Amino acid sequence: MEIILSAAIGILATSGIWLLLRPRSFQVIIGLCLLSYAVNLFIFSMGRLAPGRPPIMPKGGFVDPSNYADPLPQALVLTAIVISFATTALFLVVLIASRGMTGTDHVDGKERSQ
Amino acid sequence: MAEQNLLSILAFLPFVASLALLSLSHNAHRAAAWVSGLTLAAGVAILLGFRQTIATHGSLRGNIEWVPSLGLDITLRLDGFSWLFTLLVLCIGILVVIYARYYMEGQDRMPRFFALLLAFTGAMQGILISGNILIMVVFWELTSIISFLLIGFWHQSGAARDGARTALMITALGGLCLLVAMLIVGNIVGSYDLETVLASGDLIRQSDLYGAALTLFLLGAFTKSAQFPFHFWLPGAMAAPTPVSAYLHSATMVKAGVFLLVRFSPAFGGTEAWFYAVAGTGMITMIVGAVIALFRHDLKGLLAYSTISHLGLITALAGIGGPMAIFAAIFHICNHAIFKASLFMTAGIIDHETGTRDMRKLSGLIRVMPITSVLAITAAASMAGMPLLNGFLSKEMFFAEAVDWHNGTWLDNALPYLAVIGSTFSVAYSLRFIVTVFFGPTATDLPQTPHEPTPWMRRPVEMLVLLCVVIGILPALTLEPILNVAAQAVLGPNTPEAHIAIWHGVNAPLLLSVVAIVVGTFIFLTTARTVPNGPEGPPLFHMIRAQKIYDWLQLQISWRWPRSVFRRIGTEELQPQLRILVMASVLFATAALWRNLHFAQDLRLNTPSPAFGLMWLVGAACAIGAAWQAKYHRFAALVLLGGAGLITCLTFVWFAAPDLAVTQLLVEVVTTVLLLLGLRWLPKRREEIVEDTLRPAKIRRFRDLVIAVIGGSGIAVIAYALMTRPLVPNVGDWFLGNAYYEGGGTNVVNVILVDFRAFDTFGEIGVLAIVGLTVYGLLRRFRPSAESVEQPEQQKITTQEHLTDYLYVPSVIMLWMFPLLIMVSAYFFFRGHDLPGGGFAAGVTMAIAFLLQYLATNVRWVEARITVLPIRWMGFGLLMAAGTGIGAWIFGYPFLTAYAQYVNLPVIGQVPAATAMLFDVGVFALVMGATVLMLIAIAHQSLRASRLREQDEEDRAAKAKKAALAEEGAKAGMKETA
Structure with a gap:
């Protein structure tokens, strides 16, 4: 299980980083999304991987924390998901505006000079 | 308690009133003037109420706890010295408000002007009455910032903008030095409380950091008080409206520096380094200022350099130290504020009525503006140090101090000569001011026909000149008791009382005064013909202008050097920047984890599920596909990105994170829609970009692929190592245990x-x-x-x-x-x-x-x-x-x-x-x-x-x-x- 998940994180990160280094703004935006998946999964996996034991408690009574998934990384990732949506939106707007002003979708606002 | 509250009101009232003024409509200049004047008058009333307490108890404290853990309280402290200084600031403030009300008649944005003036008064007063040295620095910087706005009030003019910027740069840099100095001092003493610091002079002087602290402290004080070689911002600040000049350069702003020198002389002073640095700089500034003043053609320029010269005099007194010198310094602070404010106002009146401030054009004004002329001549005579006026008294005391034996060093022996040179030129430029502007043939080619100004514009000048005369004739009845209280506040209650007398008999100071007046008159007479036709500076030296050196330095430091550095190591292109960023993070992670990343002995593993593996097979294909297609097939890439997102979402479900799964799914929807909306605005791309098939592009892609694979596999390894480590109890367990009892919910x-x-x-x-x-x-x-x-x-x-x-x-x-x-x-x-x-x-x-x-x-x-x-x-x-x-x-x-x-x-x-x-x-x-x-x-x-x-x-x-x-x-x- 762990090896699959870490391989998955690795592949998402690789694709993300590769796209991040590309010249077209749309590539970069997709790269950022992929990278944010990787990072979210990475942070999430720092807690216990506890299939089928969500951090939802019975009402009252004594609880043994080790019977549940770790809620803290989950809380961190939850806000991260929403914020990464916001940054994607912001970047998209910068992309559109830069395209409108410079006439190209190259990240530097001009085509690579030969 | 009532007094503490009154002290707080005194400190914050100007700021409150300033904010209130900003809400006035832009042409409500009368209301604005009234509000400002009354606010300052209220401050004066509070101060007068404190007089008895100060005289009997010595000082008054108010304390508002702010950040106790850092020793940062808003402490207010009023003693005899700050009382006198605050009174001076507020009284001259009232007069400046009255003057500005008429001088600026018909100008735009007057409420803003008065709001700034009040805020400035508040900041200046804050320096004087703060009882914590860090708070004092805050107010100190506040005066720099507000003076920037005031000097640049007529921001349409380039000169005003430049002058304001230079003033801000110099004084704010000095303020930073001062901040560091105060931090060092606070560290040495162990407290930021002003009283404690002032009482720990020995501790500070014996510290290893004394040299550094003193240097930084003096940089702060000298920049603010326009001491040589930082004097050049002051003439540049003359582009300000005249009421601002009259305020900033007489009683406030520039006086903050000398205030600091006098205030901290018990803490820093008494050493040879202090004597050389402060008295030396003061003397140089006094002479340089006085000499240049003689050669200026602009009325306000002459007054500006004269201000520099007099600030040098006060600084020198603070450097000499000792009860009499400090007494004389405080006395001269008051006298200079009074005559200089009146002179600036007169210069403003002349400018207002004749349309020019050029002394080469002005002439014979005594015939058309007799009252103003008499006032100006009296004030200028006081500036020159003529008997029966207040300037004479403090100058005599300065001479007495210069002649006195202090420590026998060469500087001490040279003091009398330097003092005479300075005052000689002081006499000369005062004479030039009086003779060229008010006497001689009536000027004919003035832009406006001059006449006496509105009586109310002259009232503040009349008040000030009256003070010059009254103090000059009856010093013992007017200022002497207050000055003694102030000097005792600085140096301690055992300081001997000083007496001011008009006639001491024929002694060394009097002889020096006579020499200065005679030689000064002689210098004026010999230069009277040549100066108006010459350049604005002493022969030869006018080629070296501090302002020009500063401009050159500023250009180099803030424009040339950064750009040349940037050209060498920087790039505006995003790709190299991102590449460096990624590679740097890979490097740092490797460096940090090298030999430190261990896999657990007993790997903590869940049994792999084939379904999960299959799921991620699809997920990986989607991710790689998205990366593959993002350039030419954006829509396909988008769909594939969504696929990877869905698999991520399923992973959250699998590992018991339903909240994450729900949020991820929903956000996935909006992200996809968002990107779809964005696709419409991108350029069409159907054909292969030619360049992409070229060799360099292939190399670039391969290089990036290598970087990406290294980064990605690194993350994978770290993730694996961390996931398989044994569990450690962490804060998450606490959340699980307490969510229901403390938070009242079961979804942790x-x-x-x-x-x-x-x-x-x-x-x-x-x-x-x-x-x-x-x-x-x-x-x-x-x-x-x-x-x-x-x-x-x-x-x-x-x-x-x-x-x-x-x-x-x-x-x-x-x-x-x-x-x-x-x-x-x-x-x-x-x-x-x-x-x-x-x-x-x-x-x-x-x-x-x-x-x-x-x-x-x-x-x-x-x-x-x-x-x-x-x-x-x-x-x-x-x-x-x-x-x-x-x-x-x-x-x-x-x-x-x-x-x-x-x-x-x-x-x-x-x-x-x-x-x-x-x-x-x-x-x-x-x-x-x-x-x-x-x-x-x-x-x-x-x-x-x-x-x-x-x-x-x-x-x-x-x-x-x-x-x-x-x-x-x-x-x-x-x-x-x-």
């Missing part, structure tokens, strides 16, 4: 978000709001690129009839989903505290509900039917969240303390009703508002594009019509001629 993730770590969430929704507004703001300015304005091809090939029926069934379904989605959203929201859901999920769901309406129909259709006010929702959300947090204060708990209880509702049953729920309402409203705002803002671009298109067509039609008409007209014309 939600309880963490809205209760335990609600403050973090508050910050995060704040970020979301900022991003939403930024997106909105950016798009309001955005103009789509010309080639994207055209109708998309897909729309061109379909006819209008097809368009109306386009996706008819899905759109009907989407319309009907609206209420359903609202219900789902509500469901998510209410179960959030106990079961997966919550404000984030509910907010995004609600946003999707709105979004679907836009998708199903079109912008115009939706906005004709539903009023969506995303910005208000966002505001409401933030207020709600903050309000819930503040609500806890009412019950005496810290910000955002939650209270939880279950409430029994009829029909529905037990419902968790925690105050955290209200906070979650805020989260919900904000998330919804921000998401809708961003999506709508982007969607509206299409509307704008179509509007542009329509306008284009109309323009074209109109043009065609015009052309047709013109053609017809031409034809008709031809017919007629035919």
Whole structure:
């Protein structure tokens, strides 16, 4: 299980980083999304991987924390998901505006000079 | 207690009044002047009320705790010295307000002017009465900033902007030095309290850091008081309106530096280094200022250099030290403020009435402006140190100190000579001012015909000149007792009392005065003809201008050097920057983990599930595919990205994170829609870009691939190592154990978000709001690129009839989903505290509900039917969240303390009703508002594009019509001629 998940994180990160280094703004935006998946999964996996034991408690009574998934990384990732949506939106707007002003979708606002 | 409160009122009243003034309408200059004058008068009244207390108790303290852990209190402290100085600042402030009221008559933005003036008074007063040296530095910097605004008040003029900027740069840099000095001193003494610091002079002088602290401290004081070689900002600041000059350069701003020198002389003074640095600099400044003043043609320029010279005199006195020197320094601070303020005001009156300040044009004014002239001549005589005027008395004391034996060093022996040289030139430039401006033939070529000013404009000058004379004749009755209290406040209660007498008999100081007057007159007479035709500076030395050196330095430091460094090591291209960033993080991670990354002996493993493996096979294919296709097949890449997102979402489900799964799924939807909306504005790309097939591009791609693979596999290894390590108990366990009892909810993730770590969430929704507004703001300015304005091809090939029926069934379904989605959203929201859901999920769901309406129909259709006010929702959300947090204060708990209880509702049953729920309402409203705002803002671009298109067509039609008409007209014309 762990090896699959870490391989998955690795592949998402690789694709993300590769796209991040590309010249077209749309590539970069997709790269950022992929990278944010990787990072979210990475942070999430720092807690216990506890299939089928969500951090939802019975009402009252004594609880043994080790019977549940770790809620803290989950809380961190939850806000991260929403914020990464916001940054994607912001970047998209910068992309559109830069395209409108410079006439190209190259990240530097001009085509690579030969 | 009452006195403490009065002290606080004294300190903060100018700022409050300043804010109030800003709310006045821009032409309410009379009201503004009254408010300012009365505010300052109230300050004077409070001060006079304190007089008895100060005289008997020595000092008065007020304390407001601010950051006790850092030793940072807002301590106010008033003693004899600061009392006298504050009184001076406020009284001259009142006179300047009266003067400005008439001088600036008819000017624009007067409430703003008076507001700045008051704020400046407040800041200056803050330096004087703060009892904590860090707070003092804060006020110190505040005077720099407000003086920048005041000097640059006429910001239309380039000279004003330059002068203001130079003043700010020099004084603010000095302020930074001062801050560091104060931190060092605080460190040495162990307290930032002014009284403690002043009492620990021995400790400071014996410290190893004394040299550094002294240097930095003096840099602060010298820059503010325009001491050589930092003097040049002061003449540049003359571009300010004259009332500002009269205030800043007489009683305030520049006096702050000498105030500091006098105030801290018990702490820093008494050493040889202090004597050389302070007395030496003071003497140099005094002579340089006086010599240059003689050569200036501008009235205000002459006064500016004269101010520099007199500040040098006071600095020298502070450097000499000892009871008499400090007494003389305080005395001269008062005298100089009085005569210099009046002289600046007179210069302003002359400028106002004649239209020029050039001494080469002005002449014979005594015949047309007799009263003003007499006033100015008296004040200038005081400046020159003529007997029976106040300037004479303090100058005599200065001479006495210069002649006295102090430490027998060469500087001490040279003091009398230097003092005489300085005052000789002082006499010479005062004479030049008096003789050229007021005597001689009546000037004829003035821009305006001069006459006496409005009486009220002259009143402040009259008051000040009257003071010059009264103090000059009756010093013992007027200032002497107050000065003694002030000197005792600086040097301790055992300081011997000084006496000011007009006649001491024939002694060394008197002889020096006579020498200065005689030689000064002689210098004036010999230069009277040559100076007006010469350059504005002493022979030869006028080539070296401190201002020019400063400009050159500034150009180098702030423009040339950074640019040359940037050219060498920087780039404006994003790709190399990102590459460096990625490689640096890989390097740092490797360096940090090298030999430190261990795999656990006994790997903690879950049994692999083939289904999970298959799932990620698809996920990996999607991720790689998205990376592969993102350049030429954006839509495909987008779909593949969604695939990877869905698999991520399923992973959250698999590993028991239902909240994450819900949020991820919903956000996935909006992200995809968002990107789809964005696709419309990107350039078409069907053909291979030629360059991509070239060798360099291939090399680049390969290099990036290597970097990416290294980075990705690194992350994978770290993730694996961490996932398989043995568990350690962490704070998450505490959350699990206490969520129900402390937070009143069973969904621990939600309880963490809205209760335990609600403050973090508050910050995060704040970020979301900022991003939403930024997106909105950016798009309001955005103009789509010309080639994207055209109708998309897909729309061109379909006819209008097809368009109306386009996706008819899905759109009907989407319309009907609206209420359903609202219900789902509500469901998510209410179960959030106990079961997966919550404000984030509910907010995004609600946003999707709105979004679907836009998708199903079109912008115009939706906005004709539903009023969506995303910005208000966002505001409401933030207020709600903050309000819930503040609500806890009412019950005496810290910000955002939650209270939880279950409430029994009829029909529905037990419902968790925690105050955290209200906070979650805020989260919900904000998330919804921000998401809708961003999506709508982007969607509206299409509307704008179509509007542009329509306008284009109309323009074209109109043009065609015009052309047709013109053609017809031409034809008709031809017919007629035919």
